[in-house]
Amino acid sequence: MRVCLLEAGGDGRDLLIRAPMAAAIMLPGKPIKVNNWAFETLPQPGLKGRRGYQPRGKALGGSSAINAMLYVRGQREDYDQWRDMGCEGWGFDDVLAYFKRSENNQRGNSELHGTGGPLSVAFQQSPRAISKAWIEAAQQCGLALNGDFNGPSQEGVGLHQVTQFWDDQRNGERCSSAAGYLHPIMTQRPNLTVITGAHATELLWKDRRISGVKYRRGQQFLEVHAQAEVLLCTGAFQSPQLLMLSGIGPAEHLQSLGIEVKQDLPGVGANLQDHLDVTLAYHSLRNDVIGVAPVAAWQLLKGIQQWRKDGTGMVATPYAEAGAFVRCAPDAQRPDIQFHFVVARVEDHARRLHWGYGYSCHVCVLRPHSRGSVRLQSHDPLDAPLIDPAYLSDHRDTALMVEGVKKLRTIMQAPALQSYRGKEIYTAGIETDAQWEGYIRERADTIYHSVGTCKMGAAHDPMAVLDTQLRVKGVLGLRVIDASAMPTLISGNTNAPTIMMAEKAADFLLP
Ligand SMILES: Cc1cc2nc3c(=O)[nH]c(=O)nc-3n(C[C@H](O)[C@H](O)[C@H](O)COP(=O)(O)OP(=O)(O)OC[C@H]3O[C@@H](n4cnc5c(N)ncnc54)[C@H](O)[C@@H]3O)c2cc1C
Numbered sequence: 001m002r003v004c005l006l007e008a009g010g011d012g013r014d015l016l017i018r019a020p021m022a023a024a025i026m027l028p029g030k031p032i033k034v035n036n037w038a039f040e041t042l043p044q045p046g047l048k049g050r051r052g053y054q055p056r057g058k059a060l061g062g063s064s065a066i067n068a069m070l071y072v073r074g075q076r077e078d079y080d081q082w083r084d085m086g087c088e089g090w091g092f093d094d095v096l097a098y099f100k101r102s103e104n105n106q107r108g109n110s111e112l113h114g115t116g117g118p119l120s121v122a123f124q125q126s127p128r129a130i131s132k133a134w135i136e137a138a139q140q141c142g143l144a145l146n147g148d149f150n151g152p153s154q155e156g157v158g159l160h161q162v163t164q165f166w167d168d169q170r171n172g173e174r175c176s177s178a179a180g181y182l183h184p185i186m187t188q189r190p191n192l193t194v195i196t197g198a199h200a201t202e203l204l205w206k207d208r209r210i211s212g213v214k215y216r217r218g219q220q221f222l223e224v225h226a227q228a229e230v231l232l233c234t235g236a237f238q239s240p241q242l243l244m245l246s247g248i249g250p251a252e253h254l255q256s257l258g259i260e261v262k263q264d265l266p267g268v269g270a271n272l273q274d275h276l277d278v279t280l281a282y283h284s285l286r287n288d289v290i291g292v293a294p295v296a297a298w299q300l301l302k303g304i305q306q307w308r309k310d311g312t313g314m315v316a317t318p319y320a321e322a323g324a325f326v327r328c329a330p331d332a333q334r335p336d337i338q339f340h341f342v343v344a345r346v347e348d349h350a351r352r353l354h355w356g357y358g359y360s361c362h363v364c365v366l367r368p369h370s371r372g373s374v375r376l377q378s379h380d381p382l383d384a385p386l387i388d389p390a391y392l393s394d395h396r397d398t399a400l401m402v403e404g405v406k407k408l409r410t411i412m413q414a415p416a417l418q419s420y421r422g423k424e425i426y427t428a429g430i431e432t433d434a435q436w437e438g439y440i441r442e443r444a445d446t447i448y449h450s451v452g453t454c455k456m457g458a459a460h461d462p463m464a465v466l467d468t469q470l471r472v473k474g475v476l477g478l479r480v481i482d483a484s485a486m487p488t489l490i491s492g493n494t495n496a497p498t499i500m501m502a503e504k505a506a507d508f509l510l511p
Pocket of ligand 1: 242
């Protein structure tokens with residue numbers, strides 16, 4: 001079998017990608033876009049008409065090249081729900097082997113973890129003291145310590161494991177999916193051709209079959225033809241975009257843009273789900289967090305030196321070093337809220353920097369009910385897709401987020417953080433639920449886990465785009481293998497689950 005891989009961005013090897021702390025340079029998407037598509041959403045009625053920001057990685061490795069590296073799988077029940085929705089073969093007991101197969105986990109081999117796989121999963125070697133203080137604060141508020149969010153139970157508080165190398169040569173470097181899977185074999189496999197800077201603009205048809213891809217490289221439009229299959233892996237915004245540009249999607253929408261309908265699939269671009277996130281932020285009385293100050297420049301230089309020497313220190317940070325999964329709804333049987341504790345004051349995706357030192361913690365509802373969509377703004381493939389997450393369009397999400405933020409406030413006020421705690425920045429004085437709701441609507445935005453826009457599902461589900469082998473319904477020779485295939489958002493971060501899906505898809509492809 002011969003494989004040709006097209007990627008719109010670069011080769012994903014640059015220092016900004018390898019050095020975890022440099023995510024803060026790529027994330028903002030301005031003043032220049034570095035390895036980032038940097039999309040925006042449509043104005044969100046649930047967020048007082050604000051537009052959200054949607055960074056997406058643009059390089060080999062995709063968003064795993066710019067993400068926070070947190071290795072989280074979600075909960076057993078998420079996958080069992082997929083199975084119960086008609087996705088046979090996708091229950092937790094079915095997918096566990098694929099999570100394990102992908103892993104080279106520093107924990108070693110066990111019933112739940114694997115070693116020897118392409119994806120390096122590491123313990124954080126040098127978390128900041130404040131992360132440990134935050135964990136202690138959460139314990140003071142009744143949360144149990146959890147040493148493995150991907151262990152028998154997700155519930156509790158602890159340090160994240162991260163997709164980072166832990167071997168001697170590359171210790172402390174980011175392990176994007178490209179660094180784990182692709183870079184090591186790129187020059188060694190004669191049957192693999194990788195073309196970067198190649199923006200796919202359209203899928204090519206031959207009768208009912210997808211026979212290739214048209215792409216733009218520089219000023220040229222080129223084509224690549226497939227003998228076996230085309231695998232679309234352009235993510236939760238751009239996979240539905242490319243399908244629709246190629247005549248696969250909701251007929252009415254395509255017709256309204258003058259695109260010939262080749263396959264009417266109403267589910268393409270529907271069912272968009274994301275983790276909306278809101279932050280509590282504090283000034284820090286101590287400077288052993290990440291900040292903006294003259295001494296911070298000195299700290300950074302020392303950090304770079306240390307990281308170059310042994311891969312540890314400040315430059316190795318995933319920012320969200322600690323986290324917790326908690327139950328907030330009164331009847332919750334399993335965690336329904338996630339906290340990400342961040343060792344800096346991050347505002348507006350690091351697009352707004354502030355003088356001094358601070359820290360922050362993020363709250364998101366793990367299984368939101370709100371559903372949005374992705375649509376085309378025109379038939380021009382170079383136009384950004386129209387992204388409408390419809391945040392907080394379901395009042396249950398708002399109510400639960402209010403409970404989450406109240407719970408988080410108690411942790412942020414706990415004694416263990418006393419030596420750090422300066423002024424509460426945005427939320428001092430907020431007490432009532434109505435005030436919290438106002439704050440959320442004013443400030444919340446994504447924590448980057450968009451999924452569901454080409455969902456797989458049972459044959460009888462009219463909104464399913466893919467069958468359970470990720471083949472596009474009614475079309476030959478085409479699969480979608482990325483986060484868009486998830487029928488529902490899992491209870492956690494979405495990188496490891498996406499990689500798991502790709503591992504499983506490999507078994508569908510190989511003879
Ligand atoms: C800032 C950020 C932080 C995150 N933090 C975490 C985290 O800490 N832990 C975690 O588990 N998850 C995290 N995530 C989410 C996780 O990284 C994504 O869910 C995951 O990478 C999705 O994988 P994907 O394959 O669906 O899409 P992507 O990773 O986005 O990959 C899509 C690829 O397709 C390419 N592409 C798109 N359109 C075209 C086209 N037309 N032609 C050619 N190529 C194209 C893109 O350039 C990209 O390389 C984060 C995401 C972001 C953006």
